[in-house]
Amino acid sequence: MTKVIISCAVTGSIHTPSMSPHLPVTAAEIAESALGAAEAGAAIVHLHARNPQDGRPDQSPEAFEPFLKVIKQASDVVVNLTTGGSPYMSVEERVRPAAVWKPEVASLNMGSMNFGLFPMLKRYKSFQHDWEPAMLEGSHDLVFRNSFKDIRYALETLNPTATRYEFECYDTSHLHNLHYFWSEGLVQAPLFIQTCFGLLGGIGAHPEEVLHMKRTADRLFGDNYRWSVLGAGASQMKVAAQAAAMGGHVRVGLEDNLWLDKGVLAPTNAAQVTRVRKILEGLGLDIASPAEARQILALKGGDNVGF
Amino acid sequence: MTKVIISCAVTGSIHTPSMSPHLPVTAAEIAESALGAAEAGAAIVHLHARNPQDGRPDQSPEAFEPFLKVIKQASDVVVNLTTGGSPYMSVEERVRPAAVWKPEVASLNMGSMNFGLFPMLKRYKSFQHDWEPAMLEGSHDLVFRNSFKDIRYALETLNPTATRYEFECYDTSHLHNLHYFWSEGLVQAPLFIQTCFGLLGGIGAHPEEVLHMKRTADRLFGDNYRWSVLGAGASQMKVAAQAAAMGGHVRVGLEDNLWLDKGVLAPTNAAQVTRVRKILEGLGLDIASPAEARQILALKGGDNVGF
Amino acid sequence: MTKVIISCAVTGSIHTPSMSPHLPVTAAEIAESALGAAEAGAAIVHLHARNPQDGRPDQSPEAFEPFLKVIKQASDVVVNLTTGGSPYMSVEERVRPAAVWKPEVASLNMGSMNFGLFPMLKRYKSFQHDWEPAMLEGSHDLVFRNSFKDIRYALETLNPTATRYEFECYDTSHLHNLHYFWSEGLVQAPLFIQTCFGLLGGIGAHPEEVLHMKRTADRLFGDNYRWSVLGAGASQMKVAAQAAAMGGHVRVGLEDNLWLDKGVLAPTNAAQVTRVRKILEGLGLDIASPAEARQILALKGGDNVGF
Amino acid sequence: MTKVIISCAVTGSIHTPSMSPHLPVTAAEIAESALGAAEAGAAIVHLHARNPQDGRPDQSPEAFEPFLKVIKQASDVVVNLTTGGSPYMSVEERVRPAAVWKPEVASLNMGSMNFGLFPMLKRYKSFQHDWEPAMLEGSHDLVFRNSFKDIRYALETLNPTATRYEFECYDTSHLHNLHYFWSEGLVQAPLFIQTCFGLLGGIGAHPEEVLHMKRTADRLFGDNYRWSVLGAGASQMKVAAQAAAMGGHVRVGLEDNLWLDKGVLAPTNAAQVTRVRKILEGLGLDIASPAEARQILALKGGDNVGF
Numbered sequence A, B, C, D: 001m002t003k004v005i006i007s008c009a010v011t012g013s014i015h016t017p018s019m020s021p022h023l024p025v026t027a028a029e030i031a032e033s034a035l036g037a038a039e040a041g042a043a044i045v046h047l048h049a050r051n052p053q054d055g056r057p058d059q060s061p062e063a064f065e066p067f068l069k070v071i072k073q074a075s076d077v078v079v080n081l082t083t084g085g086s087p088y089m090s091v092e093e094r095v096r097p098a099a100v101w102k103p104e105v106a107s108l109n110m111g112s113m114n115f116g117l118f119p120m121l122k123r124y125k126s127f128q129h130d131w132e133p134a135m136l137e138g139s140h141d142l143v144f145r146n147s148f149k150d151i152r153y154a155l156e157t158l159n160p161t162a163t164r165y166e167f168e169c170y171d172t173s174h175l176h177n178l179h180y181f182w183s184e185g186l187v188q189a190p191l192f193i194q195t196c197f198g199l200l201g202g203i204g205a206h207p208e209e210v211l212h213m214k215r216t217a218d219r220l221f222g223d224n225y226r227w228s229v230l231g232a233g234a235s236q237m238k239v240a241a242q243a244a245a246m247g248g249h250v251r252v253g254l255e256d257n258l259w260l261d262k263g264v265l266a267p268t269n270a271a272q273v274t275r276v277r278k279i280l281e282g283l284g285l286d287i288a289s290p291a292e293a294r295q296i297l298a299l300k301g302g303d304n305v306g307f
Ligand SMILES: [Zn+2]
Pocket: A009, A012, A013, A046, A048, A082, A084, A085, A107, A255
């Protein structure tokens, strides 16, 4: 049986520093948290960068450099760089870090959608930085733009670097969009499909919805894909357990969920990795090492990156 | 048992004049085709306007006026005005005709999405008007924008007119977005939900996908909605038959599909209405009259419109 | 696209003469009704025999002879003989007519189950024959016995005659049982699977259940089967429409449903065939002739039967 | 959130002593293993008895007495007595232990089915007792008989004792059968429904099948039931994880599966309880105590049993 790849999304761009003191912000924090996750069993770390002063998402290639060097030096974990960046950014801006650093994996969002972060405004009374509530409030009018042309731009920019993709699919249509690019020959099997559940603007996190995405991907791609899931917020472990029981890989991390239990903030990314391992071990499943993840996903190898 | 509402979408904005000589373009053609559909059994006609010279979508309120008057004079069919307009337009422009004419029903798109019309370029060699291939080609970069703020704008503009909505849902997320507005109290039951299948950028038209949308709507809205379907292109009658067998209402018309059979263009909108009636009659189902549709959907009545 | 095979189950053993004056009982009635169904478009007639005096199911080979001769003489319709007989009979008794007459198709029940006919007692006040209420009442304790050994007995008896099968599957487990025999090499593709909905003791007739059976068969058999459906009672046309929209074949007939519309008894088997044709025509689907059905199901031909 | 009830089925009647040295056979072994499971976290123990000499299923009430006394003395775990016994027994014989000992819970099989144990013959070369291979071989012709009348007999015998039920449902039809008895008023909410996956003769253990049973039960029973699952053999933990992620209760134990990991026999029932707890803890779910299980299932209390 295939081993299970744990991806850990260390910081993302959705949550803000005021929501959790444990959200990694500086390059040092991101590096340390990523390495902790790898140590705990994550084979892949999915990385965003932030402005070290105020925690704002920073998609400049330079912002990624310090933690990339540290992580590469300390671990053979697979590095996955976001091209999602923040939904407020242009696709050119979003693709730049991956284009410069040529990681083994880059995330790629497979469709346009609303991105409703504003429900989080109800949960937090005060914020350290003005940009935080402004960003959440702005999501009322936020369209995360990933047109066919945008996606093609990302593929044509990154394909020459032999970077492969974590295709982030937030609803059925994103799978069909991916199928279009697959039919066009712009993406190659094995496709690493990250189905994403529970964010307002995307599909929900009900078990029917998780199975629906799997069933649709099976129909469209047969054996040509590797399935992974992420559940936002409180659905994180439920979605992971359901998917793991069905043969899927799992993503955890503070990008997707700040919590460990009801009312208990996750102290580290590693804590969530450790938690999902309990489920996998209960299922009798083995955890993939970075080397095994490279094989499962047909990656180019940690020695072929640009950092 | 509830009777089945047949909606007919007479011309839309996706297909272009070169694709079928039967596509209604002028106000007279639109009126005639709408009345033919009503005569054939449609209880609701969903209407767009076009520039009479070149067939380009025209969302100015004046473009709607001539056929609205003719239709109202000749028939008690329920009039449903698009607020989708064309995906290239701003929401303010799209909402204007419904704001001015205050129809019983206005369509409302429940989320942002890619709108991939470009596959049609492969099927047509030449076009009568330059705008036609340009519009299709442009869809590579087309994001049909319906942010939460956009939708709220439409609702706040139209709610005071007592217009009700045909909520067009092209994927699971659109149902969740609708649920958000329902939770906020901005929309009222019975919700008329048009689930839309088979357009690139939205969910596909596989029977699993049709049932998935129904199942999700059942879970989110219980008895508070009335379900209708439209299948794009060749899926039109299949999607209608599946939904009718499951208790749903159906939409047909040249906006969604230009064909009657493989290789046979539909000569009129009425021809598709007549065709779907065969399915309904085979099922032993009765067709709703406009009056019955008004009751099922709790509409304000044809005497309370602005035209 | 494949044409649609309409099977017609002319009389069966579940309904009784008191329930409808139109239920064929004598050999002459069965022959006439079968031929009428064929004339109306059925490519296959599924046949049981009854005692001409009291309508009781009669599984003696001699009871089948008179109508087999008439039907063969008058039509090229495919003849399908029951091995279900009545759930009260032993498998040896049930298999005998097919063993003697070597039809192109014989039905075969793929598992044991309760067979709850007693709810029909509530609908009928009086009966012409004592055996009728006794049979219905007896179904409280009726187990329709089709053990693995029983099914193997039927296959080993009929396989040498080159008869093929209509595998009647009343629930998920019956598909798995069939898969077992397929894995053992006792049955050959293309498998003609009749999924049966809405009888108490089997799966229900909800659209979710219809799709579930299709989905399970797809997973177990891939392209190695041809799918057909029958819906009991009021579900008959709904199940047919859903399946036809999904690429399935359909079975109608008075064995499965005595009605044409709510409160209207079907005057003939042909009336139900005609009714389901409306659905198929609305879908733009072509009806398979007997010759086309023979090709789709890989049958031995009407000249290779034993009557 | 409701806590999760772990049931442990300690020995059953399907597996035989030659298959695992750890299968409890004598009353002392059954008591010890049940208590170990309770200690490990099982709130309910589901119990069969066996002949202490040769391990053959023994459904005489006397066979249950010794371990019932020991268990009651040592633990407040909820005792659940089988009325399935062995599929070879008559319903009268099967119901007797529960009728005599009046436990808080008795299992009840909700339909007739084939029971294909013979595939296990391929895995074992030799047996200690002649009855073992004979029992497996005999399952080719085994119909586990649970007619409507049989089930009614069990209910009418046990309802007066205020015993409640673990309704064992091996396929969709069993849920519909249960719904029939619920409609008739013979069973009362909250119904404790044990959906059983992966035994040849019943539904399989694919995630689609697990969700199908849940979805069907939701449709038939709404909030009137509590859902539990058991997966046979290698599917045990997968089915448990999927169900737990969906809000279900879980059953483990050597009746359902002899193994802990591929190639590793479970040394005790407790080992499987401990294993499933890892999954539940990974999910952040709390385990129900016996007292909490009594509340969730509305049981009569351990002081109201007949032992
Ligand atoms: Zn990210």
